[in-house]
Amino acid sequence: MAIKRVVWVCAMAVLAANATAQVRVENAWMRNMVPGQYVAGAFMKITAEESGKLLGFSSPIVTAIEMHETSMSNNVMKMRAVDNVDLHAGKSIEFKTGASHLMLYGVKKKLIAGEEIPFSLKFEDKDKRVRNIDFKMKVREPFLP
Ligand SMILES: [Cu+2]
Numbered sequence: 001m002a003i004k005r006v007v008w009v010c011a012m013a014v015l016a017a018n019a020t021a022q023v024r025v026e027n028a029w030m031r032n033m034v035p036g037q038y039v040a041g042a043f044m045k046i047t048a049e050e051s052g053k054l055l056g057f058s059s060p061i062v063t064a065i066e067m068h069e070t071s072m073s074n075n076v077m078k079m080r081a082v083d084n085v086d087l088h089a090g091k092s093i094e095f096k097t098g099a100s101h102l103m104l105y106g107v108k109k110k111l112i113a114g115e116e117i118p119f120s121l122k123f124e125d126k127d128k129r130v131r132n133i134d135f136k137m138k139v140r141e142p143f144l145p
Helices: 004-023
Strands: 023-031 040-046 052-058 062-073 076-083 085-087 094-095 103-106 118-122 130-140
Touching: 023 118, 052 062, 076 103
Parallel strands: 023 130
Antiparallel strands: 023 040, 040 094, 040 103, 052 085, 052 118, 062 076, 062 103, 118 130
16 A cells, blocks of 8 residues: 555656646736835736646735736727636737736735746646646836836
8 A cells, every 4th residue: 555655646746747848937027016006917928738727826925816808898998807718739828918917916015126026827737637837927117018
């Protein structure tokens, strides 16, 4: 029995290592906030090797993070929170200004431009297993495009 358990633990370790390669995060950045502002936008490119589902984000310095989609309705840009985003094998999705983006609510500390914030994303892989990937989010000046 003891031997079987060791093999199982090793198998888990291999799976965890593979997860990192399945989804890649690039150019992750967030806008720094001006005094009195409590919500920040964040942007990045995510590339998936295999199909799956993006489930959400977290960071120790942010209270809540939502994924938002934007749409135009009567010349007014509207955004709405979505619970998940499909990942397609070999394709990228982009969270960018004026389009889908992340909203960070309740940033717990004062940020400095250039600083890198620890973030984690959660996704469901093609076998319906939930996985996490850690990455860094770079803080930029609030008024740069
Ligand atoms: Cu939004």
